[in-house]
Amino acid sequence: MFIDEFSSLPPIIPRGPIAILGLGGGTAARLLLHLWPERELIGWEIDEILIDKARDYLGLSELEGKNKHGGGLTIHIDDALSDANDPKGGFAGIVVDLFSNGDVLPVLKEAETWFKLRKRLRPGGRIMINCVEEQRRGHDDDETLQSTITGENHVLYAMSKAFPGEVNWRKLDQVNNKMAFTGPLPNLTQWSQAVPERLRKGTLQWKAFIQ
Numbered sequence: 001m002f003i004d005e006f007s008s009l010p011p012i013i014p015r016g017p018i019a020i021l022g023l024g025g026g027t028a029a030r031l032l033l034h035l036w037p038e039r040e041l042i043g044w045e046i047d048e049i050l051i052d053k054a055r056d057y058l059g060l061s062e063l064e065g066k067n068k069h070g071g072g073l074t075i076h077i078d079d080a081l082s083d084a085n086d087p088k089g090g091f092a093g094i095v096v097d098l099f100s101n102g103d104v105l106p107v108l109k110e111a112e113t114w115f116k117l118r119k120r121l122r123p124g125g126r127i128m129i130n131c132v133e134e135q136r137r138g139h140d141d142d143e144t145l146q147s148t149i150t151g152e153n154h155v156l157y158a159m160s161k162a163f164p165g166e167v168n169w170r171k172l173d174q175v176n177n178k179m180a181f182t183g184p185l186p187n188l189t190q191w192s193q194a195v196p197e198r199l200r201k202g203t204l205q206w207k208a209f210i211q
Contacts, residue, residue, distance in 0.1 A: 005172070005179050006095045006128060007031040008203055010039060011194035012186045014124040016092030017042055021080035024050065026060040028095055029073050035196065037069035042087070044080035051077060081107065083120055090122035096129035104131060109154035114162035118182075128181040131155040131169075156180055156209055167209040170202070180209070 006028045009018070020028055023043035032039060041063075045051050054060035063073040076085050080098060094117060098105045107113050108129070117127055131153060159167045159180060169180040185208050192200040 003027050003031060003097075004199060005130075005202060006097075007035050008191075008195045008199045009093050009095065009126065009128050009181070010036045012183075012191055013093040013126050014122065016040075016089065016122055016125070017087050018093040018095065019086075019091045019120070020044065020095045020097070022097035022099070023075065024097065025054040025058050026063060026073070028097060029063055030059075032095075033063055033067070033071060033073065037067055037071050039071045041071070041073045042076065042085070042091075043073060044076050044078055046077070046079065048077045051075060081113065081116070083116070086120055090120055090125060092122055092125050094120065094125070094127040096127060104129075104155055109158050111158045111161035114159050118162050124183075126181050126183040127159075128179065129155065129159075131159075131178050131180050153178060157211070160209060160211060165208075168206050169209045170205045170207065172202075181206075 006020075010032070017040040018032065020032075020041060020043040023029060023045040026043070029041050029043055032041060051060065060073075060075075064075065066072040078085065096108070096117075098108060108131075121127070156167060156169060156178075159182065163182045166183050167180055168182075168185050169178055171178050185206065188204050188206060192203040195203055
């Protein structure tokens with residue numbers, strides 16, 4: 001499940017707040033705080049009704065405010081791509097989960113967006129995104145997927161403009177999703193040992209994106 005992958009990000013980023021762009025019902029926030037309760041999360045969601053329902057029925061309000069470990073969740077009902085409410089010094093990590101009609105937002109296929117997101121990071125910070133686009137058939141093996149990915153996955157191409165040589169990706173098992181994150185490819189063995197067992201196999205499958 002791609003939401004689980006977001007919770008593998010903290011071991012490879014510096015200390016500091018993590019942004020969740022596209023908070024939804026708060027699943028990613030809940031998983032992150034379960035594993036890394038000391039982390040400060042700041043979530044953006046444009047749909048106020050969704051947030052209200054998540055507070056009432058999904059326990060989202062339990063995550064808000066500061067917990068006993070010093071972490072917790074702050075929510076902004078606003079445009080996730082606006083930096084108006086960013087903390088001083090920027091984010092240690094940014095999780096991007098922005099969709100419309102089963103596809104990533106069109107603006108995420110534009111390099112300019114990624115240049116702006118890069119400015120919201122503190123030194124050493126990274127961005128991780130669920131970058132699936134509308135389902136396309138016939139590219140099941142890694143070699144074919146890599147050879148066609150620039151033409152098909154506009155998100156990775158746009159990311160590589162803002163982060164040249166620092167985009168990494170993997171295809172999730174049994175689903176069409178592709179995940180990506182920015183920054184130098186970390187030592188995968190060390191990373192895998194820093195996450196829960198259920199995430200270790202996935203952390204070993206990341207590879208550098210080569211255009």
